Amino acid sequence: MSSALGLNLQRMWWRHKATHPILQALLSEPLHTQNFKDTRYVVIDLETTALDPNQGEIASVAWVVIEQATICLNQAAHFHVKLQREVGQSAVFHQLTDSDLEQGVNLSVAMEALLNVVSNSVLVFHNAHLDMGFLNKAMRSLWNAPLLMPVVDTLQIEHKRLLQRTEAIQVGDLRLFQCRQRYGLPDVALHDALGDALATAELWLAMN
Amino acid sequence: MTDSNQPEIQAVADFLRECLPFNELPEPALQEAARQIQIIYVREGHQFSAATDDYALRIVRSGAVEIRSSRNELMDRLGEGESFNIHGLDVGDEGVHAQVIEDSLIYLLPRAHYEAIRAQFRDFDRHFHSQRSRRLRRAARYQPNTNMMMLPIESLVSRNPLTLGPNASLQEAALAMTGRRVSSVLVMEGETLCGIVTDRDLRSRALAKGLPLDTLVSDIMTRKPKHIDVGASLFDAILQMTQQGIHHLPVLRDGKVFGIITSSDLMLARRDDPVYLVQHLSRQTETAGMRAIIDTMPSLLVEVIKGGMRAHQISRVLTAISDTVASRLIDLAIQELGPAPVPFCWLGFGSQARGEQLIGADQDNGLLIDDAATAQDMAWFEQLAQRVCDGLNACGFPYCNGKVMATTDEWRQPLRGWKATVDSWTRTPTPDAVMRVSIFFDLRAVYGDQALCQQLQQHMLARTQKDTIFLAALAANVLEQTPPLGIFRRFVVERNGEHRDEFDIKKRGIMPIVDLVRIHSLAHGVEAVNTRERIQQLKQKKVFTIADGRNLLDAFDTIQQLRVENQSRQIAAGHAASNYMNPKDLPELERKHLKDAFTVVHDSQEALRNRYRQGL
Structure with a gap:
């Protein structure tokens, strides 16, 4: 409860500062607690050029939507974002090149598209801390307020679950694909932001 | 770069591409299908039915699903990549349902898109008409090329074989054979085959013994000769000749003489065939020579599979080869140890007994000895077992990890000992006994007295039935x-x-x-x-x-x-x-x-x- 209360206070604080009408509206929505099936989820994954929001940029963003406990791929989206700086080291991780990203959209286009789909939804990430850091930074720089939305983090949930089972947690145990294996989900090849968003969404279904 | 709101969902498209019949779809249709997929996760025990669920194609992404009829009979079991349309299955049997037997991730293609694809792509459509059992039957029966060895012998048989009555003399037989330029004559009583006389018989049974020329053929003929049915394969004929050391086989059709086939008839057809190995093997005098032949088997396997030989034929050949190696080793051991003191039977177990051996089989064997054996006799058999098992190992049939070998005391016993062992296994079926039993109950006489083996087998069947x-x-x-x-x-x-x-x-x-x-x-x-x-x-x-x-x-x-x-x-x-x-x-x-x-x-x-x- 305390975190919901905290979130509400923060939302009140920021809703007047936000300069984008949709972001303002999002921060004004009442927060419902609903069961899994009736909740709309937007499962998001980012690719970034560094692990620290102050040093890197969002290179791509993708999401899939869960409605009525069903992943609806016809609502999926995937944006490559035009970078301000060069790709640098993260090209190694994501196999992105500068020229790939020259064809991307401006960050504001991707972020606005995101604002358009998250109304009355809960955001889902695998490792929310990292991706929310980037999203909040982007939102604040564009529209002066962070994206203060209810968030589910499959990594944290799994971490808690493993701790409860008092198993020693090994390095890598909480990686998305290791988590999926524990739920009997199929191995998938490493893809892109959209593939990882989908993989996270399937994990979230299996967790419920 | 694709349209950001119509993204290529590679993870899903990659999966669909591996699924029948989506693999038939062109790339744009596949990508479009991927975009329309809805994904759900269902727990074990969940049911889909036409009454409760939307019309759609459901594809198992992971997990397992059973299709059951209205009477709950199992119709099909589906795993990863397999799909079902519960409404399509429901036609003709209301109440067909899909039961989730393992937590499953299901990809669902909604009706409109499923039907659009079926209307547009014929092969895709056809897939959903095909039936599983039909598909399997085709697979089992399919033969890419007919192997020469598996052809019926009919085409190679010499028709109108030379025949004589039992009262013909040896000289008449020799004249007739010379006249027809053949190496054997069938001795007939009316329509009935009663014997065969070959070149070799004339030499060893008549000339060598100084029998007069007017001796009757019935006095030297081989009575009730081995014969073969006209429908048998070339392989069968070669195997029979090789195992029995004969060169002439009368061929019967419906029990009546149809012709004769000789080893030279067969020479034409074999050359590079593994059956040839049997003959080579039985002439070796040392394990090194046998080993060299056994070592060529892997490459032979590749060849015969290319030639279209089927698995059950291959395993028969390979079993015959390992039988031959064992028999040869026993012969060689007897040459050194002297003749066996009492009758015995060398038993093969497991895949060798079943005639289902393949490359890399290890040994599973035992010795069954006549009850008359004394303690001293038993020592002879222990030596025999040692030589043969060592020899097999040297030839490339490694020792059995579970010690199911004639060298182990429990697997080298007189008949009454074996019977007692069977009795105790069946009386108290401990897990260990049950495991031994399942090895032991597939047994076959590889060498020696078949009757001993039969007695043991009958005892066993009487106990278990x-x-x-x-x-x-x-x-x-x-x-x-x-x-x-x-x-x-x-x-x-x-x-x-x-x-x-x-x-x-x-x-x-x-x-x-x-x-x-x-x-x-x-x-x-x-x-x-x-x-x-x-x-x-x-x-x-x-x-x-x-x-x-x-x-x-x-x-x-x-x-x-x-x-x-x-x-x-x-x-x-x-x-x-x-x-x-x-x-x-x-x-x-x-x-x-x-x-x-x-x-x-x-x-x-x-x-x-x-x-x-x-x-x-």
Whole structure:
């Protein structure tokens, strides 16, 4: 409860500062607690050029939507974002090149598209801390307020679950694909932001 | 760069591309299908039915689903990549439902898109009409090329063989044979074949003994000669001649003389064939020579598979080869040790007994000795066992890890000892006894006195046939050893170690069939040991319905075929032949066949469970 209360206070604080009408509206929505099936989820994954929001940029963003406990791929989206700086080291991780990203959209286009789909939804990430850091930074720089939305983090949930089972947690145990294996989900090849968003969404279904 | 709101969903498209019949779709249609997919996660026990669910194609992404009829009979079992349309199945049988038997991730293609694709792509549409059992049957029967060795001998048989009455003289026979330029004459009484005289008989039985020219042919002929049916294959004829050391075989049709076939007739057809090895092997005097021949078997396997020889034919050839090696080693040992003090029989167990041996088999053998043997005699047999087992090992048939070898005291006994052992195993079916029994109950005389082996086998069948408790214990053991095959989503692959992502096709595919067929055979007094023959006899005894028997036979042939082809691929790639298989290496269709075959095995296990577990 305390975190919901905290979130509400923060939302009140920021809703007047936000300069984008949709972001303002999002921060004004009442927060419902609903069961899994009736909740709309937007499962998001980012690719970034560094692990620290102050040093890197969002290179791509993708999401899939869960409605009525069903992943609806016809609502999926995937944006490559035009970078301000060069790709640098993260090209190694994501196999992105500068020229790939020259064809991307401006960050504001991707972020606005995101604002358009998250109304009355809960955001889902695998490792929310990292991706929310980037999203909040982007939102604040564009529209002066962070994206203060209810968030589910499959990594944290799994971490808690493993701790409860008092198993020693090994390095890598909480990686998305290791988590999926524990739920009997199929191995998938490493893809892109959209593939990882989908993989996270399937994990979230299996967790419920 | 694609439109951000119409993204390519690679992870889903990649999966669909591996699924029949989506693999037939052109790329744009596949990508569009991927975008329309809806994904749900359902727990074990969840049901889909036409009454409660939307019309759609549901594809199993992971997990396993059973399709059951309105009477809850199992119709199909689906694993990863397989799909069903519950409304389509419901036609003609209201109440068909899909039961989730393992937590499953289901990809759902909504009706409008599913129907649009079926309307547009004919092959895609056709897939949903095809039936599983039909597909499997085709796979088992399909023969790419007919191998020469498997042709019926009819085309090679010499018609109008030379015949004489039993009262013809030796000289008349010699004249007639010379006149026809043939090396044998059939001795007939009316329509009935009563003997054969060959060139060699004239030399060794008449000339060498100084018999007069007017001696009757019936005095020197081989009575009731071995013969062969006109429908037999070339391979059968060669094998029979080689094993019995004869060169002439009368050929019968419907019990009447049709012609004769000789070893020189067969020479034309064989040359590079493995059966030729049998002959070479039986002439070797040292293990090194045998080993050299055995070492050529892997490359031969590759050749005969290319030539279209089927798995059950290959395993018969390979079994004949290992029989020959054992027999030769026994002959050589007897040359050194002197003749056997009492009658005995060299037993082969397991795959050798069943005639289902492949490359890389280890030894499973034993010695059955006449009850007259004294303690001193038993020492002779111990020496024999030592020589033969060592020899087999040196020839490339490694020692048995479980010590199922004639060198082990328990596996080298007089008849009464064996009978007592059988009795104690069946009386107290401990897990260990049950394990031994399942090895032991597939037995065959490889060398020596067949009658001893028959007595033991009959004793064994008499003990087991009515013993429901023992059969139940055996059934429990078999069912335990074979985990449920509903898990094909991972294809029950071994998770750790060297064979990660692979599974043992012998353990998971062949042995379950062999084991369950054995139990039925023991319960119904079937004497055959070969799995295919057992299935046939069980069909004749109405233990299996014709359909079940045929499905099981098809499943056995299919799995065995994929197994030898896998070995052939391994050998061709420079690896040792093993039973490990990575399902990913199989073409899509063969993977399907394997799953189909596993479905049949699983169902047969269910039937077995129902029939014998109740005895517990």
